[in-house]
Amino acid sequence: MIESDDPPDPAPPPIGKELTLADLYAVADAHLREVDDGEPLDPLTRTFIELAVRSSVATLDIEGAKRHMQTALDLGATADQVHEVLMLVSGLGVHTLFETTGHLYALASERQQVPADSVLDTDRHRLWERFVENDPYRQRLEDEIPGFLHALIRISPEAFAAFCEYCAVPWQTKNLRAVTKELIALAVDATPHHRYLPGLKLHLRNAIELGAGRNGIREALQIASHAPPHRGVR
Template identity: 25%
Template sequence: MNRDAAVNPWGPSFDKLAEWDPDGAKVLLKVGTSPWTSGVLPRKEVELIALAIYCACTNLNEAGTRRHVRGALDAGATRDEVLLVFKLGAALAIHSCSLGAPILLEEMEAAGVKAADVLTPPTPACDAMREIGQWNTAWDPFYELSPSWTDDFFALGAAVYQSGVFSPRFVELLSIALDASITHMYAPGTRRHIRGALRAGATPEEIMTVLHLCVSMGLEACAAGVPILAEELDHRGRG
């Protein structure tokens, strides 16, 4: 089996499956490695998007993160590009507030509870996100409840879009991967970032390749499971 990371990111973990089920391994690898072999996206972009999927706070897969840090660096990614992917993976956690704050406001109204009456402080980071067209109305509820905290958080968001490290198109492709990943599957964000990617010039083929990358993560079931099965069979003398 070819262990070139550009062809088979999972390396020798698929060797035993290829021995036991060569046809099955061939089909899985053909589907799973399509983003690397199709040529729709440059390899560096494929590796950085894969890195986003594995390092995301909804996944935190250390082995996959290391594999795709290595792959991204081998493909020419810079330290700053890899760091920015990590920041996007961390920022994904804001969806806890996107989910919870509207529910909190509804339940406050039902219970007759009012928020503390305080003046809204200056929120320059949130203003910057609005000015560059990246404010999401789904963030209004937690901005209403915690404007200072929200501004602190979006100092990170504004920096991602204003850094110039990635093009707007590529930021949107990374964001699609984070939201559509099988460990998150956040439909509102997926739709918003697909819309943003098309607006920024991404093609449908590029967006589908991002979704194919999300699907390729499914091969981890075999990459992780088959070696364990082989070990347990060996322990029982049934290898």
């Protein structure tokens, strides 16, 4: 487990009460108290974040995404960099798995439909060693969404491997700086029609550790707050 010196988060709204953008920003502000101001976002990074929040599955503003892709290319981005933004954002759709897999595992365990042993079988253990054992990023994921990886590997080792491999693609191609990708991810998690607090906290902590300053993080959140509503795709 990774030790954290982060300040305690503000109390979340009670179960059943809407999680608002103000709630997310209160958590962000708590983490930013001891963070230096840093530099503002450069125009290309702002454009990447604008593209990300519009291409997110929670928004799918296709015309807006096309406009920001063109702007990014005009500012000197390569097609590989733009595609890395899109790959990263597409991977954030795994929040469906994050929020449902543990519940399914608990139900299936009651019916003895999945292995409930604390010790993984040989094949699952090899997968765990390959993807999680020495990976601090996935250990931090386990901190924010406790039990998800354990449940997923027991329900479906194939889905576990596919999840790990797909989500790793934009980190392996390395066309963008890691801190830029963390700012993109936290912005997508803070859009009006997504508001995904576990992801916001994960990517916020990572961005701070990678050197993002208060100004850049707040700009990313401001961009996210202006993401248009999902109007459907024809």
